[in-house]
Amino acid sequence: MQDDSRSNQTWREALQAFDINADALAEFETLLSQQAKSHLQASERPGLSNQSKVEQCFYSSELPAQAKNFAEYSQLLGPAISGSVNTARPDFVGHMTSALPAFMPPVQKLMASLNQNNVKLETSGYFTDLERQVLAILHRCFFASQKGGTDRAVDDYYRENMHQPKQAFGVFCSGGTLANIMALWVARNRLLSNYKLAEKGLFGAMSAMAGDGYTGLAVLVSERGHYSLSKAADVLGLGRENLVAIEVDDDHRMDMAALRAKATELQAKGVKVLALVGVAGATETGSIDPLREMAELAGELGCHFHVDGAWGGAAIFSSQQRDKLVGIELADSITLDAHKQLYVPMGAGMVLFREPEAVNAIKHHASYIIRSDSKDLGAYTLEGSRPAMSLLLHAGLHLIGAEGYGALIDHSVNLASEFASLIQESEDFELILEPELNILSYRYCPATEREALEQALEQGDDSLVADLNQQLSDQTVAIQIAQAAGRQGFVSRTQLHLPHYGPSAIHVFRVVLANPYTRIEHLIQILEEQRTIAAKLAQ
Amino acid sequence: MQDDSRSNQTWREALQAFDINADALAEFETLLSQQAKSHLQASERPGLSNQSKVEQCFYSSELPAQAKNFAEYSQLLGPAISGSVNTARPDFVGHMTSALPAFMPPVQKLMASLNQNNVKLETSGYFTDLERQVLAILHRCFFASQKGGTDRAVDDYYRENMHQPKQAFGVFCSGGTLANIMALWVARNRLLSNYKLAEKGLFGAMSAMAGDGYTGLAVLVSERGHYSLSKAADVLGLGRENLVAIEVDDDHRMDMAALRAKATELQAKGVKVLALVGVAGATETGSIDPLREMAELAGELGCHFHVDGAWGGAAIFSSQQRDKLVGIELADSITLDAHKQLYVPMGAGMVLFREPEAVNAIKHHASYIIRSDSKDLGAYTLEGSRPAMSLLLHAGLHLIGAEGYGALIDHSVNLASEFASLIQESEDFELILEPELNILSYRYCPATEREALEQALEQGDDSLVADLNQQLSDQTVAIQIAQAAGRQGFVSRTQLHLPHYGPSAIHVFRVVLANPYTRIEHLIQILEEQRTIAAKLAQ
Structure with a gap:
């Protein structure tokens, strides 16, 4: 009897946690906001000296059996907040994480309140449309010159294609690493589609590939390429050694002569070059590869041309900087990180595909969701269930604007x-x-x-x-x-x-x-x- | 001159967007909250009939040149909010997305305000510790029985290992699909480490593998396995056909006789079985495979045993349901989705590894971050830059509690x-x-x-x-x-x-x-x- 009433009490408390009209909620939120604000506005950065002290808050592996109340929890969280890295400081200039527009946290709160799952229309509704629109807007920034002459023709092209099933101008994902993986996944499956690679795998297809004279596969990128590309080569089964690093010139840009020589050497050995990867804003130097020349070489080689613009792609928004990206419009795919220079909170990457039907190389369906005739974006993502992070970029595009x-x-x-x-x-x-x-x-x-x-x-x-x-x-x-x-x-x-x-x-x-x-x-x-x-x- | 003043004006406006003390901000937030609340409390679900009308809000591919103000933007967003899928309705019972605890949106707002990047300590500080703690707490729920006898011994084990570099009890990722991919990535690289698979790739290692008599690779799962496993087989270069679906019994659980027969048949043909995947809470039926028997068979086969507990793993929290998961403590890896039955907003998956050093099969470093001697979690993730979603689960664990x-x-x-x-x-x-x-x-x-x-x-x-x-x-x-x-x-x-x-x-x-x-x-x-x-x- 006592047990029953105890368990009823636990149930009532758990249920109460879901009440969006609860009185205590507003107070909790205000408390958290104040803690965050005072941390962000502190005159000093938290030192490393007290790390061991704060680490002690995070040493227990015991599952908290009973619920804490809001006051207790915000007290528990205090050291973590005040000990967090103040990425918004103007003198915190060591990494790509910086201050955010002040409207982003409220918009992310909205995103959490609506809790849409953009894997499929049935759990995202109009947020799938919104995501398709955001992708089309960005696609147009980079590829408009490839999609018809007049503004009207470009308008029409995007209007007609934006919401079509069986294609996508790109895909949102949690960050640039997944975007790079997806680009190379598409490249691998498209270029080896004769061998039914998606179905048979590299081991299964190897005898047929060997029969055609292939002795290996490679992806070429400059020494300045991001480490995620090596991860991509590993996860895709290509092997880290087969991500071939090419030397750079004095400006840390791809040395085109070296690239051409290496590609020729590899092909002569029977190694199929799957992709050239151009870097637009190298992580360590900010340098931008000669994208047009790389696109031309990729055309000659018959391989995929991917541009990793996770950092530098945002330069497309500046009329003063845009020209530095020349040639990017020839890319087969482009990686962008909204959580970098588009000032969206962490967790928003994208890969754009010049040809929206390219994504079919990695499409997949499941009978309970993502049916083949729907415009669900989930058919083309590496991830499955996915938040509507596109909303945050949508907010940025409208509340900051291109200018x-x-x-x-x-x-x-x-x-x-x-x-x-x-x-x-x-x-x-x-x-x-x-x-x-x-x-x-x-x-x-x-x-x-x-x-x-x-x-x-x-x-x-x-x-x-x-x-x-x-x-x-x-x-x-x-x-x-x-x-x-x-x-x-x-x-x-x-x-x-x-x-x-x-x-x-x-x-x-x-x-x-x-x-x-x-x-x-x-x-x-x-x-x-x-x-x-x-x-x-x-x- | 006019151009200059125009561009100064644009700059000042953009800068203003970053002001966390701006007056208009609170009003904007209140407006968004009200819109969300009235949507969530609406008596009817938005119909599909007005979809084309609302789609029209998302048909323009033109980049918004100038910034809108908050009032204009929340008006623009209105139809998307009221047309979004009300996943919180008690009669919306078709998918795994449901109502959330009311404290989650404010905590996610806090997460956005702090904008930590959990790829490395330098941009996450104590949130790396917090994440390591949350992973240890969950690991302990599943694997405590494998980690020493007394409570004290278990406590000590986790305390000593939780914050160690070169290992991790698991990894947060954006969702169960990535978790499944990571589990099979670890399995592939560990089981084929003799062939230096991470470095050489499947094509590069094939002659050595063929020399050892291997004719192929396979992963075995029941017909009820989630479609993400097929995606994993594709992306990892194993091939979708080599994810072998085994029939189920009348309760939609893995048919052990069929599994054993298939594994034997494959091995006789020289096909190496990389992993058995047990389903704990099948997406379509909720059924749970006989995990203990599968673990035993995986032991006999010398392969990895992964449990996809994205949905059902949360049953570990219930003393009434826990026994249904028996055998899960023998898994090499477990997928969990915090954004399912742990009621965290979209974007929070995990994979736990029984042996915390297993993650070294996929480790990677980069000289400007993630140095090899640090406890950065970024060395072991498929993703790179990553939000501190672990905070949301930390909040859930404390504000709802295990009971x-x-x-x-x-x-x-x-x-x-x-x-x-x-x-x-x-x-x-x-x-x-x-x-x-x-x-x-x-x-x-x-x-x-x-x-x-x-x-x-x-x-x-x-x-x-x-x-x-x-x-x-x-x-x-x-x-x-x-x-x-x-x-x-x-x-x-x-x-x-x-x-x-x-x-x-x-x-x-x-x-x-x-x-x-x-x-x-x-x-x-x-x-x-x-x-x-x-x-x-x-x-």
């Missing part, structure tokens, strides 16, 4: 250029690469070492060059670690291989400028902090 | 059982399967047809059986379509192959009971509606 996005891009590209000049003029830092967009890398390099390095290079003293670079790398890494552990500015670090500095990679600071609140003063301050740290480390 | 989740499961399992009895007692519907959990299927089958069918079966008149089943399928489909187009109850439909009804699949209604607001009265009403529709269709 607003353009202004945001221009601001950060201009800021990068200004910062690059500042580094070049400085005596103790070395700019590694003139930024093409808004990512730049530099390193600590005081005048004495710089002169010694120049001399060693002139004298061809490779061993001294290596020693000096090692010393500068060590200093740069030590500065980055100390600054990251502090409470103000944050830059990241990476390793780059620069041919003129010999065979070893050098360590550099990496700066990503996307936060519209970041001003040159913040960057000056970051350099000042680094100088102070360097001086301390030298003691 | 609360148990009560929710029990409620819907009991309701399913009650509804099943009701159908069995009815004269015009046929229960297809006694529900094991909270999914059931039935079809329209009036007394006259039922008698005729029974007679035909007795007389062994296969042709008449097929005709009658076809007629009942046609009626069931017509009723489902008409009801779905209406404004009240919604059930889905699927096709099931039932051996005693001959070789053709029959069409059935599919009901998924997870909404805690759903009462037997709603289900009675659904049957009444179906009767009314049937009567109309008969006219």
Whole structure:
């Protein structure tokens, strides 16, 4: 009897948690908002020193048996909120996560309230239409020139094709990695469709492929390609070694002669080149490959041409930057991340396909959902059940607008250029690469070492060059670690291989400028902090 | 000059969009909340009849050049909100998306405000710890019996291992499909690690594999396996044909004799069985495979044993239902969807690995992030940048509690059982399967047809059986379509192959009971509606 009343009580409490009219709810929400706001507006970044203290909040593996109330829970969550990384700080310029438009959290709340599942119309309704529209809008930005001449013809083309079953201008997914996987999945299945690859698999198709003289498969990308491509090569069964990294020129762009030579060499050995991948905004350098030349070569090779524009694709919104992407309109597929320079919260990637019927290479159906005659997007996604993240980009497109996005891009590209000049003029830092967009890398390099390095290079003293670079790398890494552990500015670090500095990679600071609140003063301050740290480390 | 001031204006407006203290923001949020609330509380489901009207809101492919204000945008969004699928209705029982706890949208708003990226500590901070903790809590629910005897020993085991680099108890991902792909990716790479599969790929490794006598690869699952497994077989390069569907018994559970026979047959042919997949809560029938027997067979075969518990895994929280999952503790990996029966908004799946070092089969690094000595979860995920969806489950675990989740499961399992009895007692519907959990299927089958069918079966008149089943399928489909187009109850439909009804699949209604607001009265009403529709269709 007591047990019954206990279990009834538990049930009533659980049911109460679903009541959208509950009084306590508004208070809880206000509390969370306040906690978030005070964290985002704190003058200092949370330090790493108290990590072990906060980690203790997350050491119990015991399942909480009974429900906490809102007050208890927001108290429990307090340390996690105040210890979270303040990605909105104007001096947090080390990664691609920055401040968000203030309307995004409320729109994401709306998304959660409606809890649509965009896998199929039956659980998404008009949000499938909205997603198809957002994809068409972006597709048009990149591919309009390929889809008829006049504005009217382009309008008509999209209007007629946007909501058609059996095709899709692209697919939303949780991020650029899935987008890259999907692009190469489509490429693999299309190019090997003669061997019924989707059905038989690589092992099953191998004897027929070997019979046609194939000794292997490859995907070619520059050394600056994102690590997700290697993951894609693994998961797709192609093998990481068969993602072939091609050297870059001094501007970190694909070396076309090397690419052509490698492709020819591979084909001569019977290796089928499935895809060339062009990088539009490399993660480490912001550089953009010569996309038009790559598209032409892909045409000659008869392979897929994919552009990874997860970072740089957004430059299409800026009339000043757009030309840097020339050739992207020839891509078979383009990866974009809305959660990068389109300022959408984490979890929104896309892959666009120039030919909307390309997605049929990976289509699938299930009898209880996604019937073959419907316009469900779920037939063409790697994921199954999926949130309506397209709503967030829809909000961004309307509440910021194309011109607003353009202004945001221009601001950060201009800021990068200004910062690059500042580094070049400085005596103790070395700019590694003139930024093409808004990512730049530099390193600590005081005048004495710089002169010694120049001399060693002139004298061809490779061993001294290596020693000096090692010393500068060590200093740069030590500065980055100390600054990251502090409470103000944050830059990241990476390793780059620069041919003129010999065979070893050098360590550099990496700066990503996307936060519209970041001003040159913040960057000056970051350099000042680094100088102070360097001086301390030298003691 | 004018251009300059225009572009300055655009920039200022774009910048303003990022101001978290903007006055207009609260009003916008209130407006969206009201729109969502009035939609969720509407007495009728949005009809399909006005779809073309609302579609017109989503036909323009033109990029909005200038920003709209909040009022304009919420007006634009109005039709999409009111036309969205009200997945929270108690009589929306056709799919796995149901009402959510009311605290979830505010917590998801918090998640968006903090915008952590759980790929690496540098952009997630304590949210990586939180995610590791949530994974450990769930891992313990399933695998505690495998990790030491006493509570203290289990505590210690998790405390010591939870935050260790180079291992992970599991991985969050956007949903069950990715979880299934990751489980089979790990299985493939581990079992073929001798051939350096991750590096060389299937094509590259094939001659060595053929040299060892392998003629193919296979994954075995029952006919009730989710379609994502076929997608996984395709994307992993195994081939859809090599996902071998094994017949089920009368309860739609894996037929163990058939499974053993098929595995033996394949191995005799040189086909390596990579994995057996057990279903725990089949999408169409809710049935649970004999997991312990499958685990034993996987042990004999030396292959991976994966359990797809996307739907049914949550039964672990109920002391009444838990025993149905017996054997799941022997799985090498388990798929769970937090956005199903753990009532988290869309976009939260997980795969748990019994041995936390298993994830090393798919690990990857990148020099600018995810260094090999860090505890970053990004080294082990299929996705790259990733939202902190683990926060939502963390909130659920604390604000509903294990007992609360148990009560929710029990409620819907009991309701399913009650509804099943009701159908069995009815004269015009046929229960297809006694529900094991909270999914059931039935079809329209009036007394006259039922008698005729029974007679035909007795007389062994296969042709008449097929005709009658076809007629009942046609009626069931017509009723489902008409009801779905209406404004009240919604059930889905699927096709099931039932051996005693001959070789053709029959069409059935599919009901998924997870909404805690759903009462037997709603289900009675659904049957009444179906009767009314049937009567109309008969006219």
